[in-house]
Amino acid sequence: MDASLVFAQFLSGLSRGMMLFLIASGLSLIFGVMNILNFAHATLWLVGAYVCYTFWFLMQDYAFGLWLSIPLAALVLAAIGWVIEVVLIRRVYNRELPEQLLLTYAMVLILGDLIKIIWGVEDKLIERPPLVEGPVFIFGMPFDSYFIFVILIGLSVAVGLWWFLKKTRYGHIVRAAVFSREMVSALGIPIPRIYTGVFALGIFIAGLAGAVQAPVGSITLGMDMAVIIQAFCVVVIGGFGSLLGTFVAALIVGEVYAFSILFWPQGALVLIFIVTAFILIIRPWGLFGTPTRA
Amino acid sequence: MVILKVEHLNKAFGGLVATCDVSYEMQTGELSAIIGPNGAGKSTFFNLLTGYHRADSGRVLFQGQDISNWPPHRISRLGIARAFQVSNIYLALTTYENVRQAILAQQKRTLNFFTPAHRLAKKETAELLEVAGLSQHAYMIAGNLSQGDKKRLELAIALGSKPELLFLDEPTAGMSGEETHETMGLVKRLNQEMSLTILFTEHDMSVVFGYAKRLTVLHQGAIIAEGSPEEVRSNETAQKIYLGEEA
Amino acid sequence: MLRYWWLGLIFIALLFLPLVIGEFWVHVAIEILILGLFAVSFNMIFGYMGQLSFGHAAYFGVGAYATGLLLVKTSVPLPVALAVSMVTAGLFALVIGYFCVRMTGIYFAILTMAFGQMLYYIIFQWYSFTGGDDGLQGIVPPAWLMSAWAYYYFTLFIVVAAMIVMWFISESPFGYTMRSIRENADRTRFIGINVRKYMLINFVVAGMFAGLAGGLLGPFNRSIAPDLCNWHQSGVPVFMTVIGGPLGFFGPMIGSVIYTFLFAFVTGFTEYWPLTIGLVIVFVVLFMPGGVLGLAQSKFKTLGARDSMAETQGSMDTET
Numbered sequence: 001m002d003a004s005l006v007f008a009q010f011l012s013g014l015s016r017g018m019m020l021f022l023i024a025s026g027l028s029l030i031f032g033v034m035n036i037l038n039f040a041h042a043t044l045w046l047v048g049a050y051v052c053y054t055f056w057f058l059m060q061d062y063a064f065g066l067w068l069s070i071p072l073a074a075l076v077l078a079a080i081g082w083v084i085e086v087v088l089i090r091r092v093y094n095r096e097l098p099e100q101l102l103l104t105y106a107m108v109l110i111l112g113d114l115i116k117i118i119w120g121v122e123d124k125l126i127e128r129p130p131l132v133e134g135p136v137f138i139f140g141m142p143f144d145s146y147f148i149f150v151i152l153i154g155l156s157v158a159v160g161l162w163w164f165l166k167k168t169r170y171g172h173i174v175r176a177a178v179f180s181r182e183m184v185s186a187l188g189i190p191i192p193r194i195y196t197g198v199f200a201l202g203i204f205i206a207g208l209a210g211a212v213q214a215p216v217g218s219i220t221l222g223m224d225m226a227v228i229i230q231a232f233c234v235v236v237i238g239g240f241g242s243l244l245g246t247f248v249a250a251l252i253v254g255e256v257y258a259f260s261i262l263f264w265p266q267g268a269l270v271l272i273f274i275v276t277a278f279i280l281i282i283r284p285w286g287l288f289g290t291p292t293r294a
Numbered sequence: 295m296v297i298l299k300v301e302h303l304n305k306a307f308g309g310l311v312a313t314c315d316v317s318y319e320m321q322t323g324e325l326s327a328i329i330g331p332n333g334a335g336k337s338t339f340f341n342l343l344t345g346y347h348r349a350d351s352g353r354v355l356f357q358g359q360d361i362s363n364w365p366p367h368r369i370s371r372l373g374i375a376r377a378f379q380v381s382n383i384y385l386a387l388t389t390y391e392n393v394r395q396a397i398l399a400q401q402k403r404t405l406n407f408f409t410p411a412h413r414l415a416k417k418e419t420a421e422l423l424e425v426a427g428l429s430q431h432a433y434m435i436a437g438n439l440s441q442g443d444k445k446r447l448e449l450a451i452a453l454g455s456k457p458e459l460l461f462l463d464e465p466t467a468g469m470s471g472e473e474t475h476e477t478m479g480l481v482k483r484l485n486q487e488m489s490l491t492i493l494f495t496e497h498d499m500s501v502v503f504g505y506a507k508r509l510t511v512l513h514q515g516a517i518i519a520e521g522s523p524e525e526v527r528s529n530e531t532a533q534k535i536y537l538g539e540e541a
Numbered sequence: 542m543l544r545y546w547w548l549g550l551i552f553i554a555l556l557f558l559p560l561v562i563g564e565f566w567v568h569v570a571i572e573i574l575i576l577g578l579f580a581v582s583f584n585m586i587f588g589y590m591g592q593l594s595f596g597h598a599a600y601f602g603v604g605a606y607a608t609g610l611l612l613v614k615t616s617v618p619l620p621v622a623l624a625v626s627m628v629t630a631g632l633f634a635l636v637i638g639y640f641c642v643r644m645t646g647i648y649f650a651i652l653t654m655a656f657g658q659m660l661y662y663i664i665f666q667w668y669s670f671t672g673g674d675d676g677l678q679g680i681v682p683p684a685w686l687m688s689a690w691a692y693y694y695f696t697l698f699i700v701v702a703a704m705i706v707m708w709f710i711s712e713s714p715f716g717y718t719m720r721s722i723r724e725n726a727d728r729t730r731f732i733g734i735n736v737r738k739y740m741l742i743n744f745v746v747a748g749m750f751a752g753l754a755g756g757l758l759g760p761f762n763r764s765i766a767p768d769l770c771n772w773h774q775s776g777v778p779v780f781m782t783v784i785g786g787p788l789g790f791f792g793p794m795i796g797s798v799i800y801t802f803l804f805a806f807v808t809g810f811t812e813y814w815p816l817t818i819g820l821v822i823v824f825v826v827l828f829m830p831g832g833v834l835g836l837a838q839s840k841f842k843t844l845g846a847r848d849s850m851a852e853t854q855g856s857m858d859t860e861t
Contacts, residue, residue, distance in 0.1 A: 367735045406715060
């Protein structure tokens with residue numbers, strides 16, 4: 001195995017890690033702020049992919065079709081997230097854990113069937129625009145040029161989220177809400193509005209990720225299942241509520257997957273669980289989490 | 295005979311020193327108290343002795359055995375029990391079941407899968423309820439007990455472990471004057487009749503001076519005075535730091 | 542035991558049930574029993590220990606595959622295969638539980654789910670051994686259990702026996718220790734109980750009974766698929782228990798009756814079962830909070846306060 005193959009595999013792991021980061025960051029953000037575990041996160045990610053497909057399908061004669069479809073899909077998903085929060089999630093803030101989990105789990109079931117009803121059971125394929133169609137050669141190894149785009153989007157969202165949380169007023173409010181709901185409501189900021197905003201933002205990122213995922217391969221029913229589990233592993237490894245942790249853990253999981261697929265293709269997912277279990281033994285609260293939250 | 299020996303115990307939470315170089319000794323059969331203003335480190339001291347927190351350094355010896363950093367359940371099985379400041383009981387179980395649970399644990403019968411629990415430890419549970427004065431509330435859901443009864447139940451659970459050494463964290467908190475003296479009378483009887491070694495914390499000075507044979511004053515995690523009630527009363531440092539504040 | 546006369550009555554009714562209903566409903570009844578056993582085993586973790594497992598289907602699935610593989614690949618008798626199912630599921634629960642009982646609350650839910658999905662993927666991808674996503678076909682019960690009626694009585698016997706054992710466990714000192722851990726884990730440590738160890742033991746026992754339930758499924762359906770282990774299947778006992786009431790011993794079994802009837806009814810005229818049950822769950826969670834958990838709260842006393850001398854308070858003991 002030579003260095004260029006290793007590098008190509010590294011890049012592929014990087015793009016996979018970025019995709020996982022996009023999904024897990026929203027999951028972790030929603031959990032950290034609202035203390036609600038959104039089982040439907042990856043299903044909404046899949047909805048994002050299908051919505052992107054529809055926009056692309058309508059605009060497929062234009063070269064910019066895909067590039068416009070991606071942000072549009074993300075916005076549609078943000079709107080869906082907003083509605084879900086206001087109509088459903090808001091009603092279970094003060095409920096017990098099983099009821100909250102059952103509700104987001106029910107959303108998985110409902111959305112899954114809605115996808116079937118709206119888009120049918122056939123796989124969907126998006127034709128990529130010429131810019132990202134062919135491979136690029138890195139050290140002589142062919143590498144899917146679209147993955148470069150995925151990596152760039154992942155990095156931008158990571159930086160954007162970091163900037164939002166650390167540098168803006170709203171970001172400060174959101175971070176404060178992670179530690180104490182009382183404090184934020186004492187500041188006179190209505191908690192429900194923050195929650196709605198955070199949920200919509202989380203689903204926006206999930207929708208963006210789904211839209212970006214759409215042209216990678218074909219869009220298939222049930223794709224969300226493998227992804228939600230990996231996203232959970234990422235959040236567990238990184239530590240709940242930690243953006244940096246989520247980022248690092250997503251890269252770890254992406255790379256573990258990319259390299260194990262070379263040696264043991266069927267075992268790639270299993271290996272991720274083994275890594276997760278191993279990290280949990282050493283640090284039950286995750287790499288960047290704080291013990292007190294567990 | 296020394297039952298408890300604490301050597302140079304230290305514990306800090308972040309930058310906050312909660313226990314500072316505490317060395318302490320108890321003889322079998324003692325009834326002693328630890329006093330100190332709020333935040334003096336009384337509860338932390340108990341938490342360190344019972345394994346709830348890990349000490350940063352120092353040793354705890356029980357009957358000569360080093361139990362430093364043992365987990366709570368092992369320390370409990372060795373014969374150390376505690377009652378908490380805020381009553382820490384099984385709110386959805388009955389008073390009877392609360393006490394029985396402690397007794398079954400002490401009898402090492404909790405891995406019994408097939409004998410209905412209500413057939414076990416009947417006599418012991420009834421006796422202990424009688425001792426704690428809770429017989430008439432035996433089948434009440436513990437969550438519905440009065441504040442004073444909850445504290446008594448807390449004490450009964452601790453006694454269910456058949457301890458040799460008992461820590462009571464403010465055993466009379468929230469009790470009326472009459473209840474306080476009933477409870478402290480019980481504590482005294484336990485100490486005298488069952489020769490149980492008892493260490494308690496208390497903020498009510500009349501209780502402390504009335505029942506404890508020996509006082510230890512904690513301030514900012516460190517022991518600043520120790521001795522008989524009279525000695526502590528006349529100790530200048532203790533007066534200045536603690537008694538002065540209260541008066 | 543006299544106050545449990547109604548249980549005897551139900552049992553006798555169940556004995557005569559197949560004589561008055563058609564084959565389709567006998568199948569439904571078998572499924573109610575199997576899924577009910579699964580849900581009651583889940584409730585050992587949820588209702589008694591106070592932790593929500595969202596990966597309980599893993600042990601159900603392991604049990605199903607253990608019996609299925611034994612019946613397909615060997616000539617082991619069914620009862621032996623079922624025993625192997627219990628042991629295998631218990632071993633898996635031991636390994637996975639070792640990690641899960643380190644956490645509580647939502648973290649416990651995530652971990653159980655993640656590990657459950659891991660098992661699902663192993664079964665899904667291990668074609669040579671498990672048949673992968675084709676599942677396992679041709680799981681034939683022994684000749685004496687070929688008819689639906691015979692299998693009904695066999696299942697009834699196993700499920701009732703398992704329920705009796707679980708009932709004894711729930712009333713035993715161990716069962717009360719689980720309640721005490723649910724109520725107050727710290728207090729339980731300070732009376733000398735190694736909470737983590739007890740949680741693990743309970744997790745294993747619950748996994749064993751889930752494995753038994755799973756083992757019964759293969760010979761009933763004549764085939765099994767890896768979907769049995771995934772988290773959708775794990776959601777089933779959660780729903781059954783919430784709707785039936787987690788704090789009564791028979792609550793999950795009642796939930797199984799409701800769920801399985803609904804399934805048999807709805808799938809009769811629509812393929813969109815997930816959509817339907819999803820909407821039902823949303824409805825239950827949003828609009829029946831008093832109906833479901835409120836019901837559970839009134840059962841709170843039943844579970845906690847049952848005691849020999851509490852019999853005088855007979856009115857509290859109305860679990861169904």
